[in-house]
Amino acid sequence: MGAFFLMKLYDYIIVGQGLAGTLLAFQLKRLGKRVFVIDKYRKSTSSKVAFGAYNPMVLKRFTACWKVEEQLQPLYDFIHNFEETFQTSIHTSLKLLRKFHSIQEQNLWLEKSEKPRLRPFMNAEFTPNTSDWIHADHGYGEVNHAGRVDLKKMISLFRHQLETEDTLLDEDLDYNSLEIAENLVSYKSIMAKKIVFCEGHRLTQTPFFNYLPLMRTKGEIVTVKLDGLELNELIKSNISVLPLGNDEYKVGATFNWEDKDEICTEEAKQELLSKLAGLVKMAPELVHHEAGLRPTVKDRRALLGAHPNHSNVYVFNGLGTRGLLISPYLSLQLINAMEQGVPLDPEVDIKRYESEMTC
Ligand SMILES: Cc1cc2nc3c(=O)[nH]c(=O)nc-3n(C[C@H](O)[C@H](O)[C@H](O)COP(=O)(O)OP(=O)(O)OC[C@H]3O[C@@H](n4cnc5c(N)ncnc54)[C@H](O)[C@@H]3O)c2cc1C
Known part of the structure; x- marks a missing residue:
């Protein structure tokens, strides 16, 4: 009884605060929903590495x-x-x-x-x-x-707000401490009506959703200094070059379907620098080299919806290579589904993979 009173009740627990979790939590809070976020801080994630x-x-x-016509306005x-x-x-x-x-x-x-x-x-x-x-x-x-959206800044500002409001737990979710009942989810001292998993490529480790065909595509980018190039446009060739100001540019990205880690490789660095040399007649000074795993899906569509056996356990994932463009639009769709039972677009609804679930 005593322990029960110490528990705090929320509308949603959101696991993961990358692009997906931040978008969803922000939109839910705007609707007046009480949101608690569990996110293990990592310096380098897909969202933090991305060009944005x-x-x-x-x-x-x-x-x-x-569906780009439907996505720009929500963005x-x-x-x-x-x-x-x-x-x-x-x-x-x-x-x-x-x-x-x-x-x-x-x-x-x-x-x-x-x-x-x-x-x-x-x-x-x-x-x-x-x-x-x-x-x-x-x-x-x-x-x-x-x-371009500065995703690192966006994630960091939102995280700071959550910390100030005491609605953030910085740890990897311990699945053994999670209890799911029909209308209630509890995790340690936190209770909520619903839980949404926004774990990016770590979805493959989630017992609820590891049956979904998340492929994970590694991407590496470098940041270089090109003194005097004075480029103000984003140039897309066989690589992209994004001006950051102060003569710095992000150059990327590679696509690797074999490696499933976030370790920077010499091979990818050389690939990027050689493609850059094909575009820019200037020797670059290397500033940073970063790697991330994009949450990509077999059919190139996102993964949204409720778990087949638990109507209050949801997933928001599979944002792929264009997470920024699609996530505001998709987050609103998911909220309509969770709050009002509006059916999801079948192309992104995880119901399309129900036959792949074995238990
Ligand atoms: C090199 C590169 C360049 C890219 N460029 C662009 C671009 O220019 N434009 C674009 O739109 N997209 C781009 N993308 C794709 C984009 O980054 C992704 O679509 C998007 O960021 C994925 O966000 P996410 O929130 O699903 O995952 P993530 O960014 O991986 O976030 C997941 C978060 O959840 C946390 N987490 C995971 N599991 C748990 C758990 N069990 N408990 C607690 N916390 C957990 C992680 O620590 C992390 O903070 C790029 C990707 C890469 C790799």
């Missing part, structure tokens, strides 16, 4: 991203609300230039930019290369509606 860039297009073949709303709440700035609009490698690519760009769905995102006029330091003889195509 977004753009509405897949730039390999010049196509639109999945802008989230940025606005977050900046207003924390009286800060986390967002930068970016000019995104896709380097053309051939005349054929220029022609394809022109053809695609006339398509009604792509017209808002593609500037039909080519942008010439004006820098003596860059190899881009065929110039660039400019993508509209691109930008």
